[in-house]
Amino acid sequence: MATAAGGTTAAPVAAQDGLALQAAKGTLRIPHIQTSKGDKALTSLSGGVVEAARQAYLARREASSKSNAPLAPGSNGTGIKGQDSGQNVNDISPDSLGCSRRTSNGDDRVNQDCSYRRQAEEVIKFNPANPTNLVAGQNDSRIGYNHCGFDYSLDSGHRWGDGLPPFWFRENHPEADGPVPGDPNTHTILGGTGTDRTYDFASDPAVAVDSQGRSFFSCVVISLAANEGDDPNDNATGLLVTASEPGAFGSFYNTVPPGDPLPPPDQVPASQRTYVVAEDNNAAVFHDKPFITADFYANSPNKDNVYVTWSVFRAADPACSTPIAPVPFCSPIFGSMTTDHGLHWSTPEEISGVNAALCSAACNQDQGSDPIVVPDGTGGLVVTYYNVNTPSTINQELAVRCQPSGNSAAGTAHFNCGSPTLVGPDVQTGEPLCDFGRGPEECIPGAYIRTNDFPRIAVNRDNGHLFVTWQDNRTGELDINLAESTDGGVTWSEAAAPVNPDKGKDHYFPAVDVAASPQGLHPKKEGDHVGVSYYRTDRIPNESAVPAGGFAPGVNPGVAAELSDYALAGGRGLDTPYGFKVVSPEFPPPDGNQTGFNGDYSGLAVVNDVAHPIWSDTRNVSPYLDQGVVHDEDVFTKAIGLPDGRGD
Template sequence: MGVRTMAGKLTKRSVVLRGAVASMTAAALLAGGTATATPARPPSRLRGPTGDLTGRQRAEWFEGQRHLEMVMRRLAPATALAAPAVRPAAVSDVGTVQHVRRISRDTLPAQGSSEQDTQVEPDVAVDPNNDQIVVAVFQQGRYPDGGSVDPGYATSHDGGVTWKHGNLPKLTKAVGGSFARASDPAVAFGPDGSVYAQTLPFDSNDCRNGIAVQRSDDGGLTFAPPVLAQDDTSCSYFNDKNWIAVDTFASSPHVGRIYSVWDRGDQNGQPIVLKYSDGRGATWSSLINVSGASSQGIGALPLVQPNGDLTVVYDRFSGADTEVAQTSHDGGLTFDPAVVIGQFRGSEPSDMRTGGLPAAAVDPTTGHLFVAWQDTRFRSDGLNDIVLSSSSNGGATWSALAKVNPDAQSKGIDHFTPAVAAYGGFVHVTYRTRAGGSSPSLYVGMRYRGSADEGATWGAELTLGAPSDLTYAAQAGGKFLGDYMGLAASANAVHALWCRSAKPPVSEPYHQTAWTGEVVK
């Protein structure tokens, strides 16, 4: 998605800002200076050369500050904490990797500065009534300054063996819609097998932006035109980093309710907000503030529990940068105060955008919650591990952070952009890996690790497919494989979804496609 810089150019995280941050930080450290991992506090009212900043500009300011924090942490790592010992599980608990394959490729014509033949930021969901039906969504034709030409989807009705793909219709101008671009696709199933694809559409020449939801009634083979859950034309607001979930539990008083959450930048802050639909996405509630009007948050993820409670997990960077959870017991109308899961201590290289956002899941059989993110706390080299915390009491309290990846710091491997899923007491985590050091590798791997006992022990780390070659990756404030990936679990398997860059079949600058793999117990 995009935000406007003070000069008016559309961008999510300004390429200029990110480059300047890396240069200034490196120069300061080489000159004997020090780095701080605490971003500057904004003035109470941010102003640009022509007046008060718009919602988009303010969102960019905060995201730029958060990126600065991550780069600082990479270049000036803190003292490592002792990592808890993790007992490996039996090999029989791991599972087998199957059906690793490309499921789609961007074939939309380039629009202006878009990077043709790029797909990024995928999500995936499995039908709770039929685990053979799997639906994925992703951006297509990424713009370096935010958003994509139009999101696409891919659908399997045989458990991930074969796939059909298409473009979400009537959303952007490229496919007969009204918006210039769209970003941040997410997907969820309803209790009746309906599929809901959610995106963030916006215009590049004015301030219009919103939250769109498109429904499929044939298991994800086709989608209806978008319904706008939110439609803003004022420059005072910008909607960002959305996600969707549906209450599919017959035991819940709110079964069938669809929840859309996102952060909403304005002059007062960047609060987490919510709307819900009891009409299969055709109509939506009024706006509900989850986090407080002046809070600063991003990366909201709604988790519906079997009793109908809703927990929203997000990154709160008001003051200290922490991962927090807020729970509603009345279908999203009101929320308990935020509970801190843990401090975010993730880092990021200057040449790559990794997201640094939380991943979260609920086990539909137990109601237990899981949150993962990239973090440097157990290392002294500034690279990331993947850490995990869980809650067995509806988000009221959270476990101490545990390291998921098995390799030691001496291996020099960076781990980032996790995804997490859970089902039947099994917890599944995927993440990207990259050899770090002063000259990081151009190749980024995909890894999976599973636990049969809710994270107490872990199976061996598995490789998912061939690595990405960053030479041909999309560009968005650095090499960009996406701020998030998809992972969805059922009783018998877990489906991973990621975007992989590789040498194109013909000479062109970009080639990044959607891939899937299945781990079967």
């Protein structure tokens, strides 16, 4: 750790490793600053990216001598679990060429692969042109270490197909990503000479669907060599957003071109930049945690625009310094948009803004942004995000209102965002901490997994009311908060009580949506019918008394030993707590090589009053010792009526 002026701790930059591997190895630890109120942690790379880097690092070095690994007791040697574990050969679905029914226990299994490798970190959206068509995505390790996987359903989520997006042809060429004939946009932040190698692994999936039923799928991509020190000049990182076609229902996505540059001056022609938002090869920049949204409203001047927002981590950058966080390290929120279905993405621009009352200067210590279009006929956009450069130890959820304009193919597209406003405080005082290798960080001790306080946003498609949900520790345990804006994101009000009515559990990774017809056609009911879904894990003994260095399995009772489940809550507006239903079976903590991580978020889509929560759990047991796990993480969903009432 390097100590900066004013008693602050800055993130070091190591030329031999990319930022993701530094975090996975623990050499890039979570930076801290000293405020007048005490010590506080700054933003850090998302758990999904760090876990992807860790798995890639371990897999690359693992000896491949396991082809004759012994079978676990009860295995029949066919690759299909026998009757003793709830599955037989008839459970293979020839339609999916997979194992769709593997121990679903009445829920619908979303990922269809037959591997016993992790799928987690889920998103889900419905097709406004055909609401029985759902599209989803998750972090996906079916072919080894982490990639992103996509999913689609044509029958409201009861049966699913899946696949991996065609990202893997893309080579890193940021030196050639400046303006060219046919594309006047710049697709890099700091640039760097390209690696001429493809991106090897990916994380942080997101999905959106436009008015025509065209699906979009995004991921951050990273070079394996960049994050292993194999090449000190290789720090490749990027953000890609590809598109499906209307009528394909998200069943496949268009190929991201390889990006081969022309001869000197080494320009990548416009045809080779399709679906590329940004890429860099510089140790001082890293792309992380994107979410995307589409404007599918018939009355919008920006109809069928698609927007992506994400965190850009900057290291060794003096411009990052603010009075509250005087360190050369920051992570502002950036945005890019397409006005032609993903063929051209606008030059990335910083949108998290400045508000001296909230951040003393730039609000640039950010993570976990989430955008949504406001259905008020203006084509406006609201982006919420998590911010930590506050003058106290209490962090905050912020939002900016943007008025996008211009044409991405012409290079004139811009977000035009205002100053950030406060959605609500984020109280982390007394929150549980564990050390997964990069210093103590927020966790769920009973499940022994990372967690975060990133916000999620939804809108009532009938009246434009916005809702943001997030978790924090204000009640002395991790609970789910809710805030509402009835003026398009200009001002916000918080619910007086948490969404969840129950105590004695940690509640985390919330997702939110609002019941309305897909095109916002039915009359507004009395109050907004809001759905919030989230995980629950039993709290461990003395969880509020965090030991020095954080909780650890085998040291503190209950760590990595408590059961979890997934819940769906529903109610009216800010009239909390909501009534809820548990929608999953109880499941044990991730184990083996999946220990410590169950994604960074979950998802929820609501069509009319039918909710489609999506989550990952560990109900399935691997019959193979060489897979490195006992309980495998898979993705599940359920079509279920949205609860409607208080949970007193």
